[in-house]
Amino acid sequence: MAATTLRRLAGTQVAKSQVKGESRGVISCLRGLRLHQGLRKSSPLSFGRKTAAGNALLCSCDAGEPRGVMDSASFTMGIRGEVHGLRDGGSGAREQSHHWGASSRHPLRCYGVGRAGEGGNSPRRVVFLGTPEAAAVVLRDLMAAAEESKGGKDAFEVSAVVTRPSKRKTHGKVMEGSPVASVASELGLGEHAILSPQSAKDESFLEAMRDIGPDLCVTAAYGNLLPPNFLDIPTFGTVNIHPSELPCLRGPAPVQRAILRGDRRLCVSLAFTVFRMDAGKIIGQKWLSIGSNETSDVALSRLFSIGSEMLVESMPELLSGRAQETATEQDETRVTHAPKLSxxxxxxxxxxxxxxxxxxxxxxxxxxxxxxxxxxxxxxxxxxxxx
Known part of the structure; x- marks a missing residue:
């Protein structure tokens, strides 16, 4: 019943999606719908009839109380596939709605459904976070891959870059931006798209991220702890390039710690980011042998280059939500740490x-x-x- 209603209201043909839960028919028809971009994680949805404005549909975050109107943005899902609800404040949102079995305790979950955009073909939005020279290599590769993806079914764009604030040069008054900020400017990102918050917890920064509405965030040696309310923002989560064989050497100095203990076979991991440091599910890993005289800066550069290749190869799976299903949990019995250097x-x-x-x-x-x-x-x- 609800699925039929949604198809009639949307007036669009929808593709199949992989769905868990009882509401397969409902979720399968969401791919073609467009929602308000102020999406809130884990809020159950309810849909109503068309409003006087035309093609808008009503959405409710709580049973019996419509809260917003779907308009220019697209349907998204959370890091674990939760259907997102809407913020308060949609015009004409007091019309009666039809609920389809979601509750605040048990939100509907769906997999393989993401941002449709205009006509379902607009590129996915990716935000990159990084700071040092090694991370700048990843940004170059990611933006090159975005350019190559244009017009394809897996098209994406780097919508913004986040890096650490500029630092004052030694014994001088000139402020020097990070290598990532320099590369972002060189590759054509405007100043409005390069963010340098003092902390990822800053509310103004978090609000800017919500306005961007990223489908995916990518981090590479960003150097700032990401809070839960940041991790809730991107549709398909946040992934990190970490230069160690996770779960071994979690922390800020994995390459240095590995070389200090005499290792000459290093690893780089691509993993989802969770609030616990470097503890997310692993998407992939690749190894690298280094020479006996190789220094940490050279090894880091090579590892991030390999990690960048792995990231680009994984973008279709990451931007479809399939990577969440295939990624593997870390073995907590093998955890070791790589604390800061002194x-x-x-x-x-x-x-x-x-x-x-x-x-x-x-x-x-x-x-x-x-x-x-x-x-x-x-x-x-x-x-x-x-x-």
Missing amino acids: KEEGVLQPHVMTAKECHDVCCALNIWPGTSVNCNCVTPVKKGGKG
Whole structure:
């Protein structure tokens, strides 16, 4: 009954979608519908008849109380496939609605349904978050892939870039933007599309993200913790390129920690982002062997390049929601951590460290903090004799 009503109201032919739950017929006809862009996660929907405005449909977030009118944006789903509801405030939203079995405790879930846009062919919106030079490589590859995708069924665009704020140059007053910000400008993104919040928790930043309405967010060495109310925004979630074999070496310094312990076979993972650090489901992993003298900056660049290739290859699955179903949970029994580095770790202690250990410290910490030698540990040589 509800599915028939939706088809009649939408007046559009809809494609099949993979659906879990009892309301397959209802969800299958949502692909062609367009909704208000102020979508709220996990809110059950109810639909009514056409309004006087024309093709608009009514939506309700709670049983018996229509809250908004579908208009220019598209139907979306949450990170786990929840059907999104609408914010308050749609004109003419007090008409009677027809409910189809969703509740606030058990929201309807659907899979494989996403932003339809104008005519169902508008490109998906992707927001990239990153800061250092290694992340800039990923942005270049992502934007090149977006350009190549134009006109195809898997078309997407990089709608915005988020990076850390500009830093003051050493011993100067000139503010210097991040490598990612520089590449974004070079590739034609306007200043309005390059965001540099002090914190991802800033409400003004979160509101800007809601206005963008991304289908997917991609992070690569962004360097800022993403709160739950950010992770709720993108339709198909947020994915991260992490340079380690997750669940091993979760944290901010995985490559440096790996080299410090003598590893020469490294890994990069593509994984979904959850509020726990680097604990999301794994989409894919690839390995890289490095030379005995390879430094962390070179290894990072190579790993992010490989991760970028893996990301681009996965975009069709990520932007259709299929990746959520095929990604694998991490084995919590194998978890290790890669905590932040300290300046003290860069001090070589020749009297207690082997030559190889000193060598590995120099390779691992060449980006920051660098290395120095503790000269107090060297036994002085007496004149005219042995020390």
